[in-house]
Amino acid sequence: MKTDIEIAQSTKLRPITEIANIAGIPDDYLEQYGKYKAKINLSLLNDSEASDGKLILVTAITPTPAGEGKTTTTVGLADGLRRIGKNSVVALREPSLGPVFGVKGGAAGGGYAQVVPMEDINLHFTGDFHAIGAANNLLAAMLDNHIHHGNALGIDPQKITWKRCVDMNDRQLRFVIDGLGGSANGKPREDGYDITVASEIMAVLCLSSSISDLRERLARIIVAYTFDGKPVTAHDLKAEGAMTALLKDALSPNLVQTLKATPALVHGGPFANIAHGCNSVLATRMAMKLGDYAVTEAGFGADLGAEKFLDIKCRTAGLKPSAVVIVATVRALKMHGGLSKTELGTENLEALEKGIPNLLRHVSNIRDVYKLPSVVAVNRFPTDTDAEIALIIEKCKELGVNVALSTVWAEGGKGGEELAKEVVRLCELPNDFSFAYDTEDSIENKIKAVVTRVYRGADIAIEPAAKKQIAILTELGFGNLPVCMAKTQYSFSDDAKLLGAPEGFTVTVRNVKVSAGAGFIVVLTGNIMTMPGLPKVPAAERVDVDENGRIVGLF
Numbered sequence: 001m002k003t004d005i006e007i008a009q010s011t012k013l014r015p016i017t018e019i020a021n022i023a024g025i026p027d028d029y030l031e032q033y034g035k036y037k038a039k040i041n042l043s044l045l046n047d048s049e050a051s052d053g054k055l056i057l058v059t060a061i062t063p064t065p066a067g068e069g070k071t072t073t074t075v076g077l078a079d080g081l082r083r084i085g086k087n088s089v090v091a092l093r094e095p096s097l098g099p100v101f102g103v104k105g106g107a108a109g110g111g112y113a114q115v116v117p118m119e120d121i122n123l124h125f126t127g128d129f130h131a132i133g134a135a136n137n138l139l140a141a142m143l144d145n146h147i148h149h150g151n152a153l154g155i156d157p158q159k160i161t162w163k164r165c166v167d168m169n170d171r172q173l174r175f176v177i178d179g180l181g182g183s184a185n186g187k188p189r190e191d192g193y194d195i196t197v198a199s200e201i202m203a204v205l206c207l208s209s210s211i212s213d214l215r216e217r218l219a220r221i222i223v224a225y226t227f228d229g230k231p232v233t234a235h236d237l238k239a240e241g242a243m244t245a246l247l248k249d250a251l252s253p254n255l256v257q258t259l260k261a262t263p264a265l266v267h268g269g270p271f272a273n274i275a276h277g278c279n280s281v282l283a284t285r286m287a288m289k290l291g292d293y294a295v296t297e298a299g300f301g302a303d304l305g306a307e308k309f310l311d312i313k314c315r316t317a318g319l320k321p322s323a324v325v326i327v328a329t330v331r332a333l334k335m336h337g338g339l340s341k342t343e344l345g346t347e348n349l350e351a352l353e354k355g356i357p358n359l360l361r362h363v364s365n366i367r368d369v370y371k372l373p374s375v376v377a378v379n380r381f382p383t384d385t386d387a388e389i390a391l392i393i394e395k396c397k398e399l400g401v402n403v404a405l406s407t408v409w410a411e412g413g414k415g416g417e418e419l420a421k422e423v424v425r426l427c428e429l430p431n432d433f434s435f436a437y438d439t440e441d442s443i444e445n446k447i448k449a450v451v452t453r454v455y456r457g458a459d460i461a462i463e464p465a466a467k468k469q470i471a472i473l474t475e476l477g478f479g480n481l482p483v484c485m486a487k488t489q490y491s492f493s494d495d496a497k498l499l500g501a502p503e504g505f506t507v508t509v510r511n512v513k514v515s516a517g518a519g520f521i522v523v524l525t526g527n528i529m530t531m532p533g534l535p536k537v538p539a540a541e542r543v544d545v546d547e548n549g550r551i552v553g554l555f
Helices: 004-009 016-023 043-047 070-083 097-101 118-122 128-148 200-207 211-220 240-247 281-290 302-317 330-336 349-369 386-397 408-427 443-454 464-475
Strands: 030-032 038-040 054-060 088-092 113-116 155-160 164-166 176-178 189-191 193-195 222-226 231-233 254-258 263-266 293-297 323-328 374-379 403-406 459-462 483-486 506-515 520-525
Touching (some): 004 113, 016 254, 054 070, 054 302, 054 349, 070 088, 070 374, 113 118, 128 155, 128 240, 263 281, 293 408, 323 408, 374 386
Parallel strands (some): 088 293, 374 403
Antiparallel strands (some): 155 222, 176 189, 222 231
């Protein structure tokens, strides 16, 4: 059996100019990055007279080590829509080097449902993440430089909130002491690094609607507080202009293709467990402008990526989804039912029935909280039995939701035709899209709404330090922003060990901070860290380059 990278490398790609032509993008709007990649000029959004297509969100059950195949399903659905005669465009996030070289590996889909060139997409791509890191670290340098040269703003070094970043999993950088070596080398202080995808600048880039909006958002970023408690912004440091210059090209969406030559926009990549987990607003808008059906995804399970896509991204950008696809696998549901990864290859209806409530809770949230039509896509494996599939179909029908079998990993778009037909049907249904909370409510009540309505927890417990932070942010005028929950991706709760559909739990809020540029309140729960670490055997150990310059070991 061929690996993902072997499948990708054995496929003859079309020149990116041909893909642009398929998407209806005139040459004047295309800036090529080699033969198979390009950026699309933002002016296309304003110049195009085409009406917006339907927006389809692909999300999933709570992830497990068994895998769900959300990106693979997203790509296969877009290809499947084209196979049944629909004009589709897919919009995805860019992978971070941290997971690529860590546990997850690549994030360009899999099998015969991939976006390509997968090696480029999974590695440096068009340099967007490097630009984000440079802008982040420029701001950090200007902040420390201001303090070094007299600190005219009266910044309290103990209240600096801005960290440097690097796009790699590196636990050694979580907590550092810098500025050592005497006064000529800065002021010694405790510091730390975030992974680039956790930088507020990533969120800012992904939520900006234009260059001017990007600049205004960058200016609002709070980097520290003064000795008398006043926020210090990037604008106070006169940094937003240079940061915008670094990000100017990165703001334009990237055009690539699927293995079946469906146009694909891959742009931005915030994590969904520590950020808002969606590709850029500009890429999504462009996909809707170029296709009658724009297929996009949100990270991790529907309690994280989909919640933030709907409550933050759609609210900010004025988007209204037409349908939602919830991806599940029999294998993952059996893990939620208590089986270990080594026990998933044989039929076990009892474990499956215990795990199915996880899927049903996500389905119920999309239907009852967000009022959107949905379909469950079962990413079928050869070991799945007909009885197991029938049980999932039966339980979903009790909620009035259909199930479509997906075999896109093995068959590409052909294996997504059934799902595509159901999605087209759902897109024609009226929906009364709603949010999980009103932004005018208090910060505490918004947090509680997400925990009780989406996670189905019993209550929240806010630690004293977080209570104080909420009071300060409310007094500073940030109380009406949406909330971005940072929690484990492995459970509805803030305890990664509570699988399935736990009830009666309390979510502990330990830290609350504002991302004023992005326009949301970040709520940290449990033990979420903004700088991951590599596993004992990182994926990087398998990556290499052969004598012909071909990359091997990416998956």
